[in-house]
Amino acid sequence: MEVIITKDYDEMSKAAADVIAEQILRKPNAVLGLATGGTPVGTYKELIRRHKEGKLDFSKIVTFNLDEYLGLPTTHDQSYHYFMYDNLFSHVNINPQNVHVPSGTAVNVEEFCEWYEDEIDKAGGIDLQLLGIGGDGHIAFNEPGSSLGSRTRMKTLTEETIEDNARFFDKREDVPRFAITMGVGTILEAKKLLLVANGEKKAETVAKFIEGPITSQVTASALQLHPHAIVILDEGAASKLEHADYYKWVYAQKPKAMELLHG
């Protein structure tokens, strides 16, 4: 796992945008896995900025979002479908036919989940998956106890997640209890993972998933199993890491390491 510690939210967002931009430039028809939540908003803003400057073309990019609340139609302003158009898709030249967000109104949820997995396969798999992390250690809506081999399915949200997300709704009771989410197993099949986290509030959870044991109680810890996982943090989120100095040292040595590897 490559852990990059940046100064603040802005730097974290720019560093994450660098990784995504590099993927798009290297493979203009890349398949991107995308995330919602407060954390990636700055990353999307930076991608939009680069697109407007003519440096990033999304016309052949294919996307799959991690999750969606069950019960919210795409027109609901708290649906993740709505979020993605609001925060990214409406501002870049993406082809709506290439966009996939799980349906919050699927009639047959199990069939839908199977279809979603098939679509990812048909697209050739996800090249780069962007992730946030919940206060309870979840990636996507894989709440504590989710199998590390799980596939796209319905999940019941934890009280903590409902509480965390209540800030986006008029009242707590409005937060949906259920979601459709890619599984941990689905996420681990992406060729590359990029997790972003900021703020001291996340520090304990971040320390657990990076330096603690691999456990379904902290589903983000499954990243330890992935050969190409990058984690970008700000100082606050990194503040409880035991080996923060080492991660910073490794990052400072990166140009030298690259030179040794590639000349």
Ligand code: PGA
């Ligand atoms: P946040 O959510 O970015 O709003 O903190 C992260 C998550 O729950 O995955």
